[in-house]
Amino acid sequence: MLPEASKTFEAEGLSDRVELVAGDFFVEVPPGDAYLIKSCVHNFGDERAIELFGVLRRAGAPLLLVDTMIPAGNEPHYSKFDDVEMMVIAGRNDRTEAEWAALVTAAGFEPGRVVRCDERFSLLEAF
Numbered sequence: 575m576l577p578e579a580s581k582t583f584e585a586e587g588l589s590d591r592v593e594l595v596a597g598d599f600f601v602e603v604p605p606g607d608a609y610l611i612k613s614c615v616h617n618f619g620d621e622r623a624i625e626l627f628g629v630l631r632r633a634g635a636p637l638l639l640v641d642t643m644i645p646a647g648n649e650p651h652y653s654k655f656d657d658v659e660m661m662v663i664a665g666r667n668d669r670t671e672a673e674w675a676a677l678v679t680a681a682g683f684e685p686g687r688v689v690r691c692d693e694r695f696s697l698l699e700a701f
């Protein structure tokens with residue numbers, strides 16, 4: 575993945591601001607001040623998600639989780655379409671904001687704010 579990622583950063587003129595590191599986030603993550611993980615965890619079931627959050631928790635920095643999060647209520651929201659898509663392609667559902675908070679809690683984090691970024695993504699802080 576690194577050559578592909580490198581091209582993206584070069585095209586955006588950001589190469590001097592990043593260090594690209596390969597790795598398996600179920601095993602360990604490089605040291606950091608915070609971990610931003612986007613669109614990765616909704617692919618995994620609860621057990622695997624808690625395993626991954628456990629690796630991040632033990633790394634000792636806050637987590638900024640950006641993913642599809644179903645808000646409470648019965649209003650139209652993109653995440654509800656994604657929920658159906660995930661049922662078809664992954665055999666599992668998307669998660670509500672409360673379900674994400676419970677998962678990070680199960681891994682030892684304290685959940686913070688949920689920030690709705692756009693129609694598709696929300697960010698959950700976890701400390």
Ligand SMILES: C[S@@+](CC[C@H](N)C(=O)[O-])C[C@H]1O[C@@H](n2cnc3c(N)ncnc32)[C@H](O)[C@@H]1O
Nearest residue numbers: 575596597598599600601611612613614615617
């Ligand atoms: C749906 S993509 C999201 C990519 C990017 N974060 C985005 O939002 O466009 C899921 C990413 O999870 C990465 N991934 C899956 N399993 C992984 C693992 N065990 N360790 C590290 N990365 C992994 C894949 O390489 C892929 O880049």
